[in-house]
Amino acid sequence: MSYHNPHTPPRKSATFDDYTLAEIRRAAATGIYDIRGGGTKRKVPHFDDLLFLGASMSRYPLEGYREKCETSVTLGTRFARKPIQLKIPITIAGMSFGALSAPAKEALGRGATLAGTSTTTGDGGMTDEERGHSEILVYQYLPSRYGMNPRDLRRADAIEVVVGQGAKPGGGGMLLGQKISDRVAEMRTLPKGIDQRSACRHPDWTGPDDLEIKILELREITDWEKPIYIKIGGARPYYDTALAVKAGADVVVLDGMQGGTAATQDVFIEHVGMPTLACIRPAVQALQDLGMHRKVQLVVSGGIRSGADVAKALALGADAVSIGTAALVAIGDNDPRWEDEYRALGSTAGAYDDWHEGKDPAGITTQDPELASRLDPVTAGRKLANYLKVMTLEAQTIARACGKNHLHNLEPEDLCALTLEAAAMAQVPLAGTGWYPGKNGF
Amino acid sequence: MPVFDLSTTPLREFNSALRNIPEGSNDFSFEVLNPRGSHAVAAGIDTPVTVDVQGSVGYYCAGMNDGGIVTVHGSAGPGVAENMMSGTVVVEGDASQYAGATGRGGLLVIRGNASSRCGISMKGIDIVVLGNIGHMSAFMGQSGHLVVLGDAGEALGDSLYEAKLFVRGKVKSLGADCVEKDMRPEHLAKLAELLEKAGVSGVRPEEFKRYGSARKLYNFNIDNADAY
Numbered sequence: 001m002s003y004h005n006p007h008t009p010p011r012k013s014a015t016f017d018d019y020t021l022a023e024i025r026r027a028a029a030t031g032i033y034d035i036r037g038g039g040t041k042r043k044v045p046h047f048d049d050l051l052f053l054g055a056s057m058s059r060y061p062l063e064g065y066r067e068k069c070e071t072s073v074t075l076g077t078r079f080a081r082k083p084i085q086l087k088i089p090i091t092i093a094g095m096s097f098g099a100l101s102a103p104a105k106e107a108l109g110r111g112a113t114l115a116g117t118s119t120t121t122g123d124g125g126m127t128d129e130e131r132g133h134s135e136i137l138v139y140q141y142l143p144s145r146y147g148m149n150p151r152d153l154r155r156a157d158a159i160e161v162v163v164g165q166g167a168k169p170g171g172g173g174m175l176l177g178q179k180i181s182d183r184v185a186e187m188r189t190l191p192k193g194i195d196q197r198s199a200c201r202h203p204d205w206t207g208p209d210d211l212e213i214k215i216l217e218l219r220e221i222t223d224w225e226k227p228i229y230i231k232i233g234g235a236r237p238y239y240d241t242a243l244a245v246k247a248g249a250d251v252v253v254l255d256g257m258q259g260g261t262a263a264t265q266d267v268f269i270e271h272v273g274m275p276t277l278a279c280i281r282p283a284v285q286a287l288q289d290l291g292m293h294r295k296v297q298l299v300v301s302g303g304i305r306s307g308a309d310v311a312k313a314l315a316l317g318a319d320a321v322s323i324g325t326a327a328l329v330a331i332g333d334n335d336p337r338w339e340d341e342y343r344a345l346g347s348t349a350g351a352y353d354d355w356h357e358g359k360d361p362a363g364i365t366t367q368d369p370e371l372a373s374r375l376d377p378v379t380a381g382r383k384l385a386n387y388l389k390v391m392t393l394e395a396q397t398i399a400r401a402c403g404k405n406h407l408h409n410l411e412p413e414d415l416c417a418l419t420l421e422a423a424a425m426a427q428v429p430l431a432g433t434g435w436y437p438g439k440n441g442f
Numbered sequence: 443m444p445v446f447d448l449s450t451t452p453l454r455e456f457n458s459a460l461r462n463i464p465e466g467s468n469d470f471s472f473e474v475l476n477p478r479g480s481h482a483v484a485a486g487i488d489t490p491v492t493v494d495v496q497g498s499v500g501y502y503c504a505g506m507n508d509g510g511i512v513t514v515h516g517s518a519g520p521g522v523a524e525n526m527m528s529g530t531v532v533v534e535g536d537a538s539q540y541a542g543a544t545g546r547g548g549l550l551v552i553r554g555n556a557s558s559r560c561g562i563s564m565k566g567i568d569i570v571v572l573g574n575i576g577h578m579s580a581f582m583g584q585s586g587h588l589v590v591l592g593d594a595g596e597a598l599g600d601s602l603y604e605a606k607l608f609v610r611g612k613v614k615s616l617g618a619d620c621v622e623k624d625m626r627p628e629h630l631a632k633l634a635e636l637l638e639k640a641g642v643s644g645v646r647p648e649e650f651k652r653y654g655s656a657r658k659l660y661n662f663n664i665d666n667a668d669a670y
Contacts, residue, residue: 031664145544145563148525150486150506177661189546189565189584190603194660197601199582203562204521204540210501213481217502217521220457221486 034266037355039167039258044275046303047312049422050415054401062400069396070406073320075297076158076227076250084136084158084227087116088392089407090310093301093324094140096122098175098184099262101372102129104364107331109133110377111384120160123173123198125187126152143199146188150221159218160229166259166302169233169273173198181367211247229253234274238282245290251297254283258303260325263356276302278425284317307394315410316426330387331380332362444469449476460487484512504531523550526567542569551640561588564605570640580605589636599653607653608633619659625652
């Protein structure tokens with residue numbers, strides 16, 4: 001009779017998994033935290049956890065190819081003399097020249113213009129190419145004030161005061177020296193090749209009372225023409241939105257933790273801020289409590305990928321959405337055609353996020369002229385326009401199925417949730433029930 | 443000379459007039475009465491106008507000034523001449539926080555004292571303060587000159603880039619990466635020029651010390667982490 005002791009296979013810790021162990025070793029070897037681009041990579045409750053109910057006995061749908069479903073949106077109707085008119089409720093989020101190459105910025109402008117929407121500058125000022133190729137351009141007013149000048153303020157179509165960013169609420173930025181070309185250095189008034197720190201707080205105001213006066217100044221300088229947006233990260237959306245309204249915002253831009261950044265500490269991206277889904281209802285509630293819903297427009301960003309996401313954000317009360325990461329993917333970021341080069345950089349297509357190092361094979365997050373020349377801004381712009389149109393068609397398809405003749409007519413009652421978490425965050429019933437956590441105090 | 447009494451005239455009307463001078467008009471000099479702490483007075487000037495403000499102003503007076511000559515015959519609230527592009531702003535009294543913040547050009551003269559964060563993130567502006575300045579002044583200063591005839595508060599020039607700082611009195615403490623540097627002939631010449639432009643007499647450039655960036659934090663190095 002043979003005899004052997006049974007044994008269990010080797011078992012790895014769920015707490016100390018392979019990724020965690022590798023990160024500990026990396027930290028021990030280098031002595032520096034991991035810096036990367038993009039938004040959170042962890043799985044968080046998101047729009048995928050919501051479903052539309054569609055038409056039924058109580059609602060009838062609109063005919064897909066016959067009956068109109070409007071998509072236009074006007075931003076900045078509260079105080080600005082010249083509000084922004086968009087054909088679609090999907091805008092391009094702020095991304096800097098510096099973080100992105102000049103052809104990439106041009107492509108975003110071209111694509112947005114073809115689709116009838118706006119694009120946004122970033123931390124580094126406005127370039128002539130960007131202004132020239134963007135019919136509607138939002139100018140970001142950031143703590144660093146790199147490249148800030150009254151001429152660009154006046155030639156912008158709207159001004160976005162950046163208070164926070166979903167990837168790093170409470171954080172500033174750092175553009176590493178290898179991306180500081182002569183032109184980037186000149187625009188930022190700094191020597192070439194040094195790391196450029198972007199402050200986390202504005203230099204000349206603190207708090208909403210000061211911001212109210214700052215906005216008065218910006219309006220005076222621009223003759224009260226431009227809509228003033230306030231961009232906040234997903235931190236305390238109810239109070240932040242209320243305070244933004246109090247400070248005089250025409251538009252609130254709310255960015256959840258899936259929203260990207262050019263470069264920040266991984267620990268910041270993954271552990272600070274709230275998922276986009278959790279931010280929308282509190283922000284809408286703040287607007288409703290102040291009687292400002294639809295008067296101060298709400299733009300939601302952070303993880304918007306498809307027309308379904310657009311429709312869900314709007315159904316929860318947003319007036320528009322904004323895309324950054326998805327727009328970069330549309331113009332060629334992380335494309336498998338560059339797989340060999342991604343591997344040479346120690347990454348793979350779909351995971352490449354060392355945007356701060358300036359070696360992007362796709363020529364998007366770089367200032368290397370040779371790499372940047374790989375991106376044809378005309379073709380890339382066309383791709384972005386196509387993508388924006390597909391998203392819009394998808395959102396319209398859903399809206400018609402819900403019997404809505406405008407995307408803004410979508411409402412929470414059109415939705416149900418697949419998980420308890422999503423039901424609680426979106427405040428829509430768990431599928432098959434009439435209940436969500438917290439409803440009626442339970 | 444057009445005179446605007448802000449106790450009876452809306453701010454918008456005054457600021458608009460500064461930027462909409464009728465063609466052929468010779469009225470480039472303006473006087474403001476009763477500012478009473480109004481904010482954004484003379485913000486956004488884009489032509490070489492002269493503005494005399496008879497009294498004290500609130501936040502952001504002469505904000506983003508581009509070519510104007512603005513004199514505040516009183517004191518100024520936070521952010522006077524913030525992001526100035528060119529021109530001259532003179533404050534006869536004291537200035538609150540962030541005077542000349544992020545300024546890119548022009549000359550800001552404060553005849554009294556300036557509070558904290560004077561010249562924060564300055565990007566080319568020249569600032570001359572006849573009195574003292576508060577803490578964290580010239581924080582992250584990128585370019586330009588800050589001249590202080592009196593004393594400087596704590597953490598002067600913290601995280602400084604290429605702005606040049608001259609202080610005649612005591613410096614309570616220097617911020618991260620800010621060090622005292624040799625005063626070379628070109629610095630003495632520049633200082634003399636700035637003092638003259640600011641209308642300061644009886645003070646010699648040799649009485650000042652120069653401070654600038656040690657440039658040790660220009661590129662991130664984990665061994666410098668204690669400095670942050």
